Amino acid sequence: MDFLYKFLVGPWIEMLSSPVFFGEVVIGGLLSGVMYSLVALGFVLIFKASGVFNFAQGVMVLFAALTLVGLMEKGIPLLVAIALTAVVMLLLAIVIERVILRYMVNQEPIILFMATIGLTFFLEGFGETLWGSDVKRLDIGIADSALSFPGLAIANSYVIWTFVGAVTLCLLLLFAWRVHAIRAAYALDSGTLAGSGNGSKTGLILAAFGLAMLLQRFLVAPDATFIGGRASRTAEFVASLSFIGLALLFAVLFFYAARWIGAWRARQTGAVDVPPMHYVWFILLGLAGLLAVSAGVVWAVRSGILINGFELFAAATAATLVIVLGVFFQKTRIGRALRAVADDHAAALSVGISLRTIWVIVWATAGIVALAAGIIWGGKSGVQFSLSLIALKALPVLILGGFTSVPGAIVGGLIIGVGEKVAEVYWSPALGGAIENWFAYILALVFLLFRPQGLFGEKIIERV
Amino acid sequence: MRARSDAEIAAGQVLLAVEGISLSFGGIKALTEVSFDIKKGEIRAIIGPNGAGKTSMLNVVNGFYKPQHGRIMFKGLSHAAMEPHEAASSGIARTFQNVALFKSMTTLDNIMAGRNLKMHRGLFWQILRVGPAAQEEVEHRRKAEEIIDFLEIPHIRRIPVGRLPYGLQKRVELGRALAMEPDLLLLEEPMAGMNLEEKEDMSRFVIDVNNHFGTTIALIEHDMGVVMDISDRVVVLDYGRKIADGTPDDVRGNAEVIKAYLGVGH
Numbered sequence: 001m002d003f004l005y006k007f008l009v010g011p012w013i014e015m016l017s018s019p020v021f022f023g024e025v026v027i028g029g030l031l032s033g034v035m036y037s038l039v040a041l042g043f044v045l046i047f048k049a050s051g052v053f054n055f056a057q058g059v060m061v062l063f064a065a066l067t068l069v070g071l072m073e074k075g076i077p078l079l080v081a082i083a084l085t086a087v088v089m090l091l092l093a094i095v096i097e098r099v100i101l102r103y104m105v106n107q108e109p110i111i112l113f114m115a116t117i118g119l120t121f122f123l124e125g126f127g128e129t130l131w132g133s134d135v136k137r138l139d140i141g142i143a144d145s146a147l148s149f150p151g152l153a154i155a156n157s158y159v160i161w162t163f164v165g166a167v168t169l170c171l172l173l174l175f176a177w178r179v180h181a182i183r184a185a186y187a188l189d190s191g192t193l194a195g196s197g198n199g200s201k202t203g204l205i206l207a208a209f210g211l212a213m214l215l216q217r218f219l220v221a222p223d224a225t226f227i228g229g230r231a232s233r234t235a236e237f238v239a240s241l242s243f244i245g246l247a248l249l250f251a252v253l254f255f256y257a258a259r260w261i262g263a264w265r266a267r268q269t270g271a272v273d274v275p276p277m278h279y280v281w282f283i284l285l286g287l288a289g290l291l292a293v294s295a296g297v298v299w300a301v302r303s304g305i306l307i308n309g310f311e312l313f314a315a316a317t318a319a320t321l322v323i324v325l326g327v328f329f330q331k332t333r334i335g336r337a338l339r340a341v342a343d344d345h346a347a348a349l350s351v352g353i354s355l356r357t358i359w360v361i362v363w364a365t366a367g368i369v370a371l372a373a374g375i376i377w378g379g380k381s382g383v384q385f386s387l388s389l390i391a392l393k394a395l396p397v398l399i400l401g402g403f404t405s406v407p408g409a410i411v412g413g414l415i416i417g418v419g420e421k422v423a424e425v426y427w428s429p430a431l432g433g434a435i436e437n438w439f440a441y442i443l444a445l446v447f448l449l450f451r452p453q454g455l456f457g458e459k460i461i462e463r464v
Numbered sequence: 465m466r467a468r469s470d471a472e473i474a475a476g477q478v479l480l481a482v483e484g485i486s487l488s489f490g491g492i493k494a495l496t497e498v499s500f501d502i503k504k505g506e507i508r509a510i511i512g513p514n515g516a517g518k519t520s521m522l523n524v525v526n527g528f529y530k531p532q533h534g535r536i537m538f539k540g541l542s543h544a545a546m547e548p549h550e551a552a553s554s555g556i557a558r559t560f561q562n563v564a565l566f567k568s569m570t571t572l573d574n575i576m577a578g579r580n581l582k583m584h585r586g587l588f589w590q591i592l593r594v595g596p597a598a599q600e601e602v603e604h605r606r607k608a609e610e611i612i613d614f615l616e617i618p619h620i621r622r623i624p625v626g627r628l629p630y631g632l633q634k635r636v637e638l639g640r641a642l643a644m645e646p647d648l649l650l651l652e653e654p655m656a657g658m659n660l661e662e663k664e665d666m667s668r669f670v671i672d673v674n675n676h677f678g679t680t681i682a683l684i685e686h687d688m689g690v691v692m693d694i695s696d697r698v699v700v701l702d703y704g705r706k707i708a709d710g711t712p713d714d715v716r717g718n719a720e721v722i723k724a725y726l727g728v729g730h
Contacts, residue, residue, distance in 0.1 A: 332601070333576075333583045340566045340577045347564035350526060351644060352552025352581040 003430060011426035024305050025425050026418055031311030033417020034318045035376055039390050040397040040409040041321065042369040047403045048329070049338040049362040052112040056119040058391025060367060063127040064089055065374030065383045069138050070131040078140060082375070089367030097359045124388065133385065138378040144310040146301075163299055166292035169247035211249060314376045318410070321372060325365075326406055338362060396444035402454025411455060416440045476503035478537070479680050480525065480648055485534035487520055487704075494520040495531065495704045502648065507674055508682045509691045511715075512701035513724055518684045519561065521701065522650050525682075526558050527551040539647070553581050557646035559637045561653045561684075567626035571636050574625055575611055578643030579604045611639050614676075615669060631662040638669060642677070649673065651683040655690055663687065667694055692716065700724070 015022045039061060046054040067088050071081040100115050301307055329335040340348045341358045349355065377387055393416075401412025416439075423435045447454065481501035487494045495517045502508045510518050523529040525536065527546035536543045538554060546556075557578070566574050583600055612618050615635050620628060625636050634654060641649055654670065655663045667690055673679050685691050691698060692712040700708040700715055702724040708715050715721055 333580060336569070336573055336577050337580055339569055339573070340580075343566035343568060344564045346528065347560065347566065348577075349528070349548035350552060350558050350560075350564070351578050351640060352549055353577070354549045 006430035007427070010429065014426055020303075020305060023300075025421050027300075027305065027307060028311070029418035029421035030414055031308060031315050031417070032421065033414040034311070034315040034410075035373075035380070035413075036390075036393055036397050036416055037410045037413025038314070038318045038321070038369070038373040038376060039394040040401065040413055041318075041325070041406065042366045042373065043391075043394055043398055044401075044403065044406055044409045045325070045366045045369060046362055047342075048406075049342050050112070050359065051109050051342050052116065053109075053403070054366065055113065055116040055391075056123060057366065057370060057394070058388040059120045059123045059127070060089075060092075060370035061374045061377065061390065062383075062385065062388040063092070063123050063374075064367065064371040065138065065378035065387055066127045066131045066136075068371070068374065069136045069378065069383045072138075073136075082371070085371055086368055089371055090364045093360050093363035093367055096363050097356055101359050101363075102356065120388075124385075128385070135382050135384040138375070138383050140375060140379045144308065144380065146306040146308060160295075160299055163292060163295035165244060165247050166288050166295055168244050169250060169288040170292055172247060209245070209248060211245065310380065314380075317372055317376065321369060322406060322410055325369075329406065334358075334361060393440060396440040398454070399444040399447050400454055402456040405454070405456035408454055408456030416443065419443060476505060478502070479504045479539065480682075481537040482521075482525065483535045483537065485521070485524055485531045485536070487517075487524060487529055487531040493704050495524070498534075498701065498704070498706050500699045500706060500709055502680060502682055503697075504680055505674070505678055506680060506696040507670070507694055508680075509695035509698045509712075510682060510684050510701065511686075511688075511691055511698060515703075516701040516724075517704040518701055519652060520704075522558065522652055522682070522684065525551070525648075526556060526650060552644065555644075555647035556650065557641035557644040557648070558650035559634070559641050559652055559654060561656060563630070563633045563637055565625045565633055565637055565640070568624055570622050570624055571612070571617060571628075571639075572608060572621050574636055575608045575639045575643045576604065578640040579608065581644065582607075608643060611642050614642075614672075615639050631658055631665075634658070634662075634666065635669070638666075638673075642673065642679075645677075646679060649679050649681045651681060651685075653684055653686065655685060655687050663690060670694060 039057070042057045042060065043054060046052055046057070064085055068081055068085045071084055072078065076084065096119065100119065101112075104112050104115060297307060297312065329338065337348070337353045337358055338361070340351070340353055341355060345355065348358075373390075374383075374387070377390060381387075397409060397412040397416055399412075400415055401408025401410070420436045420439045423439050424433075427435060478501045481499075483499050485495050485498045498517070498521065510521060512518050520529060524531050525546070527548040527550060530545040534544075536546060538546075538551075538556070541554075546554075566577060569577070583604055612621060615638065617632065617635055617639065620632060620636075625633055628636065638651070638654065641651075651670065655666050658666065670681060670683070671694055674681055683691075683695070695712060697710060698708075698712055698715045699706060700718070700721050702720075707720045707724060708718040710718075
């Protein structure tokens, strides 16, 4: 009875009784989950582009971290050392293609898999021969401790409303972007130019609404103070409205500007499709997102939640990598060629895609991702042989997210990170601790039973 | 149906010539001393019973197989063998017997993949997808749309090809090859497994490609009706050897060909 209480009831009561602590546990879990995602990302890249499960990814993380530390011990500054290590990873990719992959065209995936196991043993030995096998410290100048903003003289309400405003701006931008994409698709299907047609009425209403909300701040409460002093309830409310208004105005403005740029570009190139505004959107969305995240972090830290600065840095790195890789894979010639190679070697060759170049690019990219993971894991727990074993933690992440999905690797990592931490903290009394060590694998097992392709993987349908 | 008269073909310029090609796998001889040529602008059929070496022949031209003997002349340049990449960049495109499409990619992406060699922006721009790379995408997208319109498949533009019916997959594969703007198009059994209506559509596309774009076409096909209708000249292989070469009428009457297809009377 006692066990059942501890297992089924106790944890929930604890969660509800101190929500701030629960929030901390979840945030900690999310942030460490991002670190798993980072390793899993390397696997996904190579699997997506060549259908090979690269057993050596974990060792590539170790090798990258060893090289980085080795270079730094020689007195090379951090940033230069990172650049040099990236070059080393590129060279490694070229050597791997020359020595191993070149002879494996059109072979069964299992044979390629065996080759990567061989590579694992080689790299492990080679790395330790070059740089020694003792545990090393990697210092990247970001403290592994909770964040605090003691000297920041901005009132809390100001931070909160910045957060709300920036989030609204993000959502509106996403919405406008989506609308534009759909319009462009329709225009394409009907053979007309996108960028013409109406929609301006909605825009006008939105803009007027936004302007009104913005102006009321000066009309209703011109003397409300936000910086330094305490703000009244009314002032906070007014501030929030004006921020949302500003966000609306900007969104409308950006939407029309982007559409105008799109139409102008279309006239210039005579193209049928009008998509060329990605970078405008990406920069805006990135800025708004950054604002939202930083305001959110400051807000959370101010209200007493502990956030680890190092893990936050890891999360930011992973997010950047994912966005860049996503665009690269989905929207570019080389990304398309990578996907083509994964689907069918012979067909890829027949359209003139060079397997060798593609493999070098894939392995070099996986090497760079390994370097990022190496910096973060090495900085967190020191550079040592056990770093290559984090590959084992990436396996459940992949099973959860699906082997072929970049977003899957991220979501899988987050789920496992949060699940682990929450289970460890709340279910320890019932199950006796050390849950963190096995939780991921049990979760993966459950997924294998019920959804073997993972959350985002492509369902394999065999026609018989 | 045939686009050109015999006299026109005889006067034409040779685009591709294979000379004395021999290919074996271990002890098995797939091709023995095969020579023939393909002239600019013609539709050339390669026929023969199963196992005659037709596919091997295409694989040699396309660079998948390296013959032990013989030479390949393409556009006046002589090679002992081609690399697939080299063949593609010098203007040879192909389709496959059992549809080799990129199944998880959309129709549009498959056709854009065919533009691979025509796009030149470097990795740096590609990763960021800004400036020149984005502009280049738009330009090539226009070409891809032309091909989609030409093949009458705009409705399946954004569908992953793995979900399409077989006949449409064949058409997308043709589209991908056309996107390469090839000088020589190799079609491996373009009508295999199709019903009558689909076969007629496909024949029309093959002839249209030949007429509109002036693309030289070499095709392998089992449907004799189609072959005799659309091709200008036919080469017949049997057990890896060439047994006949000429216009459809010549080949139809050839005693060796009849023997190869029907067996010897007892």
